[in-house]
Amino acid sequence: MSLPDGFLDELRTRLSIAQVVGRKVTWDTRKSNVGKGDYWSPCPFHQEKTASFHVDDRKGFFYCFGCHAKGDALTFVRETENVGFMEAVEILAGEAGMPVPKRDPVAQKKADQRTVLAEIMEQALQFYRMQLKTNVATAARDYLDGRGMPQVIQDRFEIGFAPDTRSALFQHLTGKGIKPEDLDEAGLCVKPDDGGSPFDRFRGRIIFPIRDARGRCIAFGGRAMDPNARAKYLNSPETPLFDKGRSLYNHGPAREAAGKAQSLIVAEGYMDVIALAQAGFDHAVAPLGTAITENQLQLMWRMSPEPIIALDGDTAGIRAARRLIDLALPLMEAGKSLRFVVLPEGQDPDDLLKASGAKAMQDLLDAAQPMVRLLWEREIEGKVFDSPERRASLDASLRTALSAIKDPSLRNHYTAAIKELRAELFAPKHGTSTQQNAPWSGGWRNKPPQNATSGLKSSLLGQKTATDTTRLREALILAAAIRNPHAAVEHETMLEKSPIAAPDLIKIQSALLALLHMDLSEDQGSGPLIAALTDRLGFNPMDHLMTLPPVRIHPHLHPDADPELVAMTLREELVKHAAIKGAEAELRDAEEEVEGLADEGLTWRIQQASEARANATKADIKSGGDGSEDRENLSLNLQKMIDDQIWVKKKG
Incomplete structure (x- = not known):
């Protein structure tokens, strides 16, 4: 049977030879480099223990340095399944979702x-x-x-x-x-x-x-x-x-150059590709007068696992990049993604190269942004999130976008990255409290004039929690969460909403929330999480938190502490922190409502809020010895106060 011209090329394009071969062999993880499409294993065609069988996923070929077997995916299926050519074609076409053309005499x-x-x-x-x-x-x-x-x-x-x-x-x-x-x-x-x-x-x-x-x-x-x-x-x-949707300008030369450069540049047009090649960037391709298609994207990934999309610095270029996100999200998998470079406004690669040279272009390529960053900027650009409804709308649009990612592991990593970016966006600014940073908390209202209630305000509202005590409580929360990641996951919502004031601790909180769902077995403890946090932050967060003596000597926060006691400490400190911050917010709100002589209801509210704050600070956070039952009862009582919001004025 004669297959239509281009059918086999399309079949090879749609399939990864590494996936085909991977069903029959076990890859040598030490020798293989998945990101470069470079796979090694013992040869399936002869008995051996060393990994001399090589698969080049980009070029679509295998070769054994022992028995010298070589070929493509079709050859591999024919040899390992003991089938003929057309049977191998039918097997692979079924995997690729391509119907095999019927026998056609013409x-x-x-x-x-x-x-x-x-x-x-x-x-x-x-x-x-x-x-x-x-x-x-x-x-x-x-x-x-x-x-x-x-x-x-x-x-x-x-x-x-x-x-x-x-x-x-x-x-x-x-x-x-x-x-x-x-x-x-x-x-x-x-x-x-x-x-x-x-x-x-x-x-x-x-x-x-x-x-x-x-x-x-x-x-x-x-x-x-x-x-x-x-x-x-x-x-x-x-x-x-x-077929312009299945073709790329400069495809052949760029494929060869991309293997050497370990990169692929995707420009907008012919002149961009030629200008890049003239400057030494031979690994560049361009779509052909249309937006990038799914087939073109698959062709790019066969050349490089992470092509760099270099677009003109104008509105049309940015719009094209953002459209590409929606196309790419459902197609991505581990080892296949995109990075983006948006050139200076009004310039294309040719303009930039002529004005600033090849180094300027290389600097931009080196600083290419991951797709998650472009997705985030697309969702927040030009928007103000000054209300719970607007923030909820942002969350909904992000969930919709991320739901398109089919690979569960990749979707989890995208969710973690978005969570970190979200935490950075909504983190309280330096020198302000969470309530002041949130426009709906009351911080934007005009302050009441000084009046006869100033004595009441100075005695009750002036009882502020000391800055060092607040920092200590926040450090205890973060240290306990890091020591027991599983307990932190259970209290993730409360941990995320817990207002952290110190900028250095906000950074640790954001990184912790972003990494909280990394795969951890029960017996791994906090070691892998601390290592991941250290890599992300550039410093060991536990060493940083342990600079406070009460954290350093806390009996429930050392590496060998009982996980249950660590979990109890985390729960207790979170509840106390929420109670104190809730009471302080009510005190500020009550302060703003004082416009004359304090009435009985206002005085009662202030007293209740002060009592709640005092009860929350009764526990000696500097010690963690016996009395765990009393500490647990205190936590339960505090939580009941928070749930009942005893300080909030009831509407009759």
């Missing part, structure tokens, strides 16, 4: 026709290349010189020129015996609806040949020399050779 004829069209495209390219050297292309050569494109680059990218006449190419190729209908099928000429003579599709344009991954010329792109042309850039139409 399939070979169609394949032969594609071969004919490819030969015609090569002859057309030769014609365009020759025309660039003639007098009719003087303006085109001047333009290329003005863009700083030397002859060596023009030759490398096979730049040509289509003369501004109606049928120069048509007459040239038909004069060589090529059928007019073949020129039409190749997309080189246009046949008028009125039955007139066919005319050239490209006229008065600089020509950029588009080759597929195998190096065949499958289409052309043309840039108009006339500034008044209806389209500045024009691509070949869809043909039996050319």
Whole structure:
């Protein structure tokens, strides 16, 4: 059976050979580099103990350095399953979700026709290349010189020129015996609806040949020399050779260069790719006049696990990047993602390279942002989150976006990263309390004038918790949460809402919440979490928290402490902190309502709030010895006070 031209290429593109081979072998994790698509294992074709069997997932081939077996995914299935070629095709097509074409007696004829069209495209390219050297292309050569494109680059990218006449190419190729209908099928000429003579599709344009991954010329792109042309850039139409949604400009050369550079740049157009190559960035491709498609994205991931999307620094470029997020999220998996570079406003890669050089471009590429950052900025840009409703709306939109990620592990990591960014956005600013930072807490109201109640205010409202005591309580909460991650997960909501004032402790709180759901077994303790926090923060959080002597000597916070006692300490400190902060908020609110002589109801509220705060601070946080039952009873009583909100004015 003759398969349609391109079917096997599409099959290989959709499948990862590492996944196909991985069903039969066990990868050597020490020798393999998954991020680079580099896999090693003992060979499945001969008995051995060493990992001499190599799979290059990017190129789609395997090779054994012991028995010298080699091939692609089809070869591997044929050899390991002991099946024929077509059976192997059917097996892999089923995995890729591709229907195998039915037996078609004219399939070979169609394949032969594609071969004919490819030969015609090569002859057309030769014609365009020759025309660039003639007098009719003087303006085109001047333009290329003005863009700083030397002859060596023009030759490398096979730049040509289509003369501004109606049928120069048509007459040239038909004069060589090529059928007019073949020129039409190749997309080189246009046949008028009125039955007139066919005319050239490209006229008065600089020509950029588009080759597929195998190096065949499958289409052309043309840039108009006339500034008044209806389209500045024009691509070949869809043909039996050319599917623009499955093609990339500079695909073949970039694939080879990406392996060496361990990177892939995705620019917007031909001139961007050429300018990058001229500056030494050979690993660049571009979509062909449309937004990036799912098929193009899969092609990019075959070349690099984390392509860098480099877009022009204008509104259209940023909008295109954000649209790409929605396309990529459902397709991502471990080891496959995107990074983004948005160039300075009003510049494309060519502009930047001419103005600032290759180093400036490399600096931007090195600073490329992960996709999660672009997703976050898309959701918060231009918005003000000054109410619970607006924050809830943000949470809802983020949940919707993240739900598109199919890989559970990857979705968890995205959720953790978003949680950290959210914590940073809503963290209290330096020198302000959580209530002051929240516009709905009452901090924006005008303060009442001084009046006869100033004595009451100074005696009751003036009883502020000392800063050092607050910091100590916050440090105890964080230390206990880090020592017992499982207890921290149980109290995650309270931990997240717990108002932390000190900037250095806010940083630890944000990192802890972001890493709280990392995989931990019961017997691992807090070691892996502390290591992950240290890596994220740049310092050991426990060492930082232990600088406070009461934390350092606390009997329930040392590494060998009973997890139950650590959990009890965390629960107690969280409840006390919530009670104190709740009472302080009520005191501030009551202070603002004092507008004359204190009435009986207001005085009662202040007394109740003060009592709640006093009860919350009765426990000696400097000790953690016996009396755990009393401490537990105190925590339960405090929690009841919080639940009942005894200090809040009841509406009659």
